[in-house]
Amino acid sequence: MTVASMTGYARAEGRDAQTSWVWEAKSVNGRGLELRCRLASGHDALEIAARDAAAKRLKRGNVQLSLTVSRVGEQSLLQVNTPLLAQLLSMCKEWEGRFPGVAPARLDGLLAIRGVLEPEVDPERGDTEETRQLREAAMKVSLDSMLDQLAAMRADEGARIAAVLNGQLDEITRLTAKAAACASLRPDAIRERFKAQLAAVLEAAPSLAEDRVAQEVALLVVKADVREELDRLSAHVEAARELLGQGGAIGRKLDFLAQEFNREANTLCSKSSDVELTRVGLDLKAVIDQFKEQVQNIE
Structure with missing residues (x-):
């Protein structure tokens, strides 16, 4: 299955000896699949077929379907x-x-x-039941052709968006590795910073009870450790790549992952006590925002 966007346009024409018709479809982003049909007078019976055919090909998006019908060789009376x-x-x-x-x-x-x-209807040119049935069948063929075009256009756009998303995932991976390599996260740097912070706590309150000192120590250790956030960022990148490879209606899942990316980047910034790590965290947030914006276009 391919990745599809929710935007697209398609048009298909058809005609018989007496009538010509045009199907058009416009699709934009939407939370679910919302279909709006505007059919020429006297052809409302095609709405059910149009909705069923669209639902088989599309999973999300606001889609407007229209059918225009005119008589061949007639004046517009x-x-x-x-x-x-x-x-x-x-x-x-x-x-x-x-x-x-x-x-x-x-x-x-x-x-x-x-x-x-x-x-204006000419009684002498009235259609027989057989003619109407044949025309309706031909209109459904045109409808299917138009919806196939729409699905193909959405798939082409989806492929371009998927390439952008993979590039952004590459950047998130690079920044995650850069964060892990920050000098402030080296064991010796953490140890020295921890000693300084612990000394500051004891100097500020030398009479602290032993259990309270243990609590303060635990808080300092937790704040200094961002390995969990970095591991989660890597795991989210892997999950996003799997979804992009899987294809289909993955927009909602990617949107959830984008929120998780943002949560880890926020935590990374809040824990940071180093300018270099903070800068990397802010760069991560910028890329993640771009990723989330692109995901909104995915079906």
Whole structure:
């Protein structure tokens, strides 16, 4: 399975002897999979097929599907849906004056409402049931082609993002190694710093009880040791690489790992008593923020 982004666009056209149609899809980032369908009048029955087909290919993202249909060789003649327009005019009259400062509805605005203006139907060119079924089947083929294009575009974008993420993981690995090599983390440096800190504690409170001194010693030891944070950073890098290699809908898992990366980097900075280690920690946080930002685009 490949890594896919949540952004993309696709378009597919089709036609028969009497009708032409165009499918379009636009996809952007989303927490889950949200599908919005806008189908030409009289083709609402295709919505279920469109939703099922999209759900088979996509796992996350806000996706807008649209179907535009027009008659082949016909002039763009329109007719007014009189009952609907009459209902809208009645509603406007009923609500008129209830909202001061709101201008009354205009006829051009009412005509722009979906369904008020409809293509004029020629009774002599009416479709048979067989023709409608064949056209609907052809429209579904165009739909599948369009969704395949959309999935392919999202996969191409996902491959580019995966390359960026792997580069950022390389940088996190490099900075983790640099942090581990800091002079302040060498055993002799830790020992000398520990002696100085312990001496400062005893000088400040020479009458401290033995158990209290032991507590202070334990706190100093814990604060000086960042090996656990460095080990976790390395483990998170390995887990992220495994997810990228696995592919599929991994965006949520990568987002969780990004939070874990950030937690370890924050702890590293808070424990640091050395300028060099602090700088490395801040560099880590900057790369992790970039990693998290890119992960938001992954399905």
